[in-house]
Each structure stands twice: as C-alpha cells, then as structure tokens.
Amino acid sequence: MKPNQEKKNIVILGGGYAGVRAALDLNNYLHDSSEYEIILIDRQDYQTYYSGLYEAAATEHALVDAKKVKRTVAIPFTEIFSKTRVKVFKAFIDRIDIAEGKVITDSRIMPFDYLVVAMGSVADFYGIPNLDKYGFTLKSLEDAIMIRNRVEELVVKKDSGQIIIGGGGFAGAEFAGELHNLLKHECQQHQKDPNNFKILVVEGGSNFLPGLSDKVSAIISHRTAQMGIEAKFSTLITEAGSGYVILNLKDRMECDLLIWTGGVKSCRLPVLINLERDKKDRTLVEPVLNLKNYPQVFVIGDNACVTDPKTKKATAQTAQEAINQAKYTAKNIYRSITQKPLLPYHAGPVRFIIPVTGKYAVFYTPNLIIAGLAGWVVRKLADLRYFSSILPIFTALKFWLFENKIFMKND
Numbered sequence: 001m002k003p004n005q006e007k008k009n010i011v012i013l014g015g016g017y018a019g020v021r022a023a024l025d026l027n028n029y030l031h032d033s034s035e036y037e038i039i040l041i042d043r044q045d046y047q048t049y050y051s052g053l054y055e056a057a058a059t060e061h062a063l064v065d066a067k068k069v070k071r072t073v074a075i076p077f078t079e080i081f082s083k084t085r086v087k088v089f090k091a092f093i094d095r096i097d098i099a100e101g102k103v104i105t106d107s108r109i110m111p112f113d114y115l116v117v118a119m120g121s122v123a124d125f126y127g128i129p130n131l132d133k134y135g136f137t138l139k140s141l142e143d144a145i146m147i148r149n150r151v152e153e154l155v156v157k158k159d160s161g162q163i164i165i166g167g168g169g170f171a172g173a174e175f176a177g178e179l180h181n182l183l184k185h186e187c188q189q190h191q192k193d194p195n196n197f198k199i200l201v202v203e204g205g206s207n208f209l210p211g212l213s214d215k216v217s218a219i220i221s222h223r224t225a226q227m228g229i230e231a232k233f234s235t236l237i238t239e240a241g242s243g244y245v246i247l248n249l250k251d252r253m254e255c256d257l258l259i260w261t262g263g264v265k266s267c268r269l270p271v272l273i274n275l276e277r278d279k280k281d282r283t284l285v286e287p288v289l290n291l292k293n294y295p296q297v298f299v300i301g302d303n304a305c306v307t308d309p310k311t312k313k314a315t316a317q318t319a320q321e322a323i324n325q326a327k328y329t330a331k332n333i334y335r336s337i338t339q340k341p342l343l344p345y346h347a348g349p350v351r352f353i354i355p356v357t358g359k360y361a362v363f364y365t366p367n368l369i370i371a372g373l374a375g376w377v378v379r380k381l382a383d384l385r386y387f388s389s390i391l392p393i394f395t396a397l398k399f400w401l402f403e404n405k406i407f408m409k410n411d
C-alpha cells in the first residue's frame with residue numbers, strides 16, 4: 001500500500017475500538033472528498049474484540065483449536081473496511097515525530113496532515129517486584145491462548161493446584177467465572193478431581209469491583225462464592241516469584257498460575273516531544289481531544305486523559321469511551337477541514353455489563369441493575385450491536401453466531 005503524496009493524509013495509529021470507529025466515521029464524512037487519504041496503521045491485521053477474550057481464554061483445548069479461538073476475537077480489517085476507502089497498513093509504530101508531521105514505523109515513514117493516536121494500553125504492574133515476570137496478563141489473543149494452555153498443562157501435570165487472580169475488578173471477576181468452568185472441563189477431560197483445583201481472587205479493595213456499586217459487588221461476591229471461587233479482599237500482592245506470591249509484604253502463598261488483571265495504563269506513546277501525562281501515563285488533551293500545541297494531533301481512547309466537564313473527573317478506560325471519543329474526533333477533524341469550530345467532548349452514559357460465566361451477567365447503570373439471564377441477553381445484544389456497527393450486517397451476524405457457538409461450549 002502506497003500513500004498518495006499528492007493527497008493529504010489523515011493517519012490513525014491503532015485499529016482498536018477508537019481507531020476503527022474514527023476511520024469508519026471519517027470515511028463517511030469524507031466519502032465525496034478526494035483530497036484526503038485515510039490511513040490506519042496497526043501491528044496486527046485485525047481488531048481484537050477484548051470483551052470476548054475472557055471466554056476465548058477459557059475455551060477447552062480438546063474442543064476448540066487455536067484457529068477457531070482466533071476467529072472468535074480477531075475481526076479482520078479486510079472485513080471491517082471492505083466497503084470503504086480506508087487504507088490499512090500493517091506495521092509496528094516506532095516513533096511519532098509530531099513536530100515534523102511524520103510517523104516512523106518499522107517499514108516506512110508516513111507523513112500526516114491530521115493524526116489520531118489510539119494505541120491502547122498495557123498491563124500496569126505498579127512496580128510490584130517480579131509481577132511482570134511471573135504474572136500472566138490477558139491483553140491479547142496470544143495471552144488468551146497462552147492462559148488456556150497453561151491451565152490444561154496444570155491439570156495434566158498435577159492432581160491439585162491453585163490459580164491466583166490478582167485484581168477483582170471487571171477483568172478479575174469476569175475471568176474468575178470463566179476459569180472455574182475451564183478447570184471443570186479440563187478435569188473431566190483428564191480424569192482429575194476439580195475440587196482439588198482452587199481459584200483465589202486477591203483484591204486490594206474491600207469487595208469485587210470496588211467503588212462501582214455495593215449492590216453489584218454483593219451480587220458478584222455471591223455468584224463467585226456459589227461456584228467455590230475464593231476471594232481475599234483488602235489484600236495486596238506485594239511480590240511475585242516462581243510458584244508463589246507474597247501478600248501484604250509478609251504472607252507467602254503458593255500458586256501454580258498467577259493471572260494479573262489488576263489494572264492497565266496507557267502504552268507509553270513513542271512521541272519525540274514531552275507531553276503532559278497523568279499517573280496512568282495517559283496524555284492530557286484539550287476539551288476537543290487534541291493537543292494544545294499541535295491541534296492537528298488528536299489523542300483518544302486508553303491513551304487520553306480526558307476530563308469530563310460534567311463530573312470534572314478523568315473518563316474511564318473503556319471501549320464505550322474510546323468509541324465515543326473516536327466519534328467526536330472524526331467529527332472534529334471534518335469540522336477542522338471544513339473550517340468550523342471544534343466541538344468539546346462530552347462523556348457517554350455510564351453503563352457496564354459484567355458477565356460471570358454461563359448465561360449470567362450483571363447489567364449496571366446508575367439507575368438500573370439487572371442480574372441473571374436478562375443481563376446475559378443484554379450482553380449478547382450489545383455484542384451484536386458492536387459487530388454490526390463496524391461490519392456489514394451479514395458478516396456481523398456470521399461473526400456473532402460463530403462466537404456464540406464456540407463460547408457456549410464453555411458453559
């Protein structure tokens with residue numbers, strides 16, 4: 001793929017929730033303009049559907065091969081952009097020379113007139129000694145496949161064991177439930193007693209999902225306890241080692257597998273200038289989501305520290321926020337091109353769905369909580385809604401049905 005040097009380039013870095021939405025919306029806004037190229041760069045040739053990763057990591061080896069696991073959470077860019085003029089460039093982004101207006105990748109230098117930075121986040125280990133070395137994270141398709149392999153290996157090699165999940169937030173709560181089922185299935189497959197394999201969630205706060213809603217925390221506590229998942233609250237992992245963790249600086253606990261779901265921070269942007277960042281390494285942006293001194297550069301999604309004008313707090317690192325910010329950004333780039341004033345960002349409504357294995361999920365809004373099968377149905381519809389927002393409808397339906405077919409084997 002060669003960028004056309006005669007044209008102006010809108011370059012989007014990262015094809016995650018934010019990057020894909022920005023590219024699709026820009027394609028719509030600029031459909032009859034031949035002046036601009038829309039170029040998306042990602043190191044992968046697909047978008048990772050993160051919301052499906054917990055289930056992907058819990059698929060049973062004997063039933064689902066790695067290729068099929070990939071098809072559940074990897075949405076190819078060729079499918080997403082098939083009916084658009086967005087050009088996708090697979091490359092690793094090494095550096096961004098904002099002042100010179102260039103992105104340097106491992107295979108070419110790409111000049112830009114507008115830049116959208118949406119490169120996502122990485123696990124935050126908070127400087128806890130050896131956690132990065134011994135803790136598995138769940139941030140990619142490869143992580144998901146690695147975790148399910150390790151779980152199978154554990155059951156094959158041993159008659160008993162303990163898996164520790166560090167962090168009882170959204171990720172920890174959701175993954176604990178899925179892991180419970182995976183262990184059950186692997187034990188059946190290898191004729192082991194599932195009661196001898198324990199899952200322990202270690203959480204620094206006083207319950208699951210601290211700070212969201214006491215009612216939701218209680219529902220999730222009850223649901224996980226029913227499955228025999230243990231939890232230690234107000235407890236910190238302060239060190240990790242081979243086969244053990246240290247809790248609260250003093251208590252050693254053996255563990256066969258450590259999965260770290262304790263938090264994320266923005267990836268360190270490879271920019272050649274100093275930008276102001278918050279403690280999650282997110283770049284501080286203007287109310288219209290661009291950089292103060294470089295108004296043609298927009299930073300969004302998990303990379304951006306955006307202050308919501310209503311709550312005066314930084315918006316959450318979620319897919320919904322990333323998508324919402326991408327919509328504003330595409331609109332603002334179009335407004336800038338058409339010389340209209342840019343619109344300040346307003347965060348979207350607060351809504352969460354937390355599946356806790358099987359046909360069960362908790363749907364949360366500040367005014368409404370639905371738990372159980374109805375929550376699960378909401379979640380499935382949300383998945384379909386997302387797929388159909390980025391794919392042609394029949395492709396979206398095909399993807400959704402395939403995902404459901406595979407993930408229902410986990411129940």
Ligand SMILES: Cc1cc2nc3c(=O)[nH]c(=O)nc-3n(C[C@H](O)[C@H](O)[C@H](O)COP(=O)(O)OP(=O)(O)OC[C@H]3O[C@@H](n4cnc5c(N)ncnc54)[C@H](O)[C@@H]3O)c2cc1C
Pocket residue numbers: 013014015016017018019041042043044046047048050051052053054091092093094118119120121138139171267300301302303317318319320321322
């Ligand atoms: C397991 C998991 C489950 C989640 N579940 C939910 C959920 O149910 N609901 C919800 O709202 N949020 C969820 N989240 C959070 C949500 O996924 C993120 O907030 C969201 O992905 C942020 O979108 P983004 O576009 O900023 O980054 P991402 O979606 O992470 O996209 C970043 C892209 O940049 C690319 N990239 C990064 N560095 C480079 C480089 N150097 N060169 C080339 N390409 C690069 C990556 O390949 C990736 O495609 C979940 C996160 C995880 C990890």
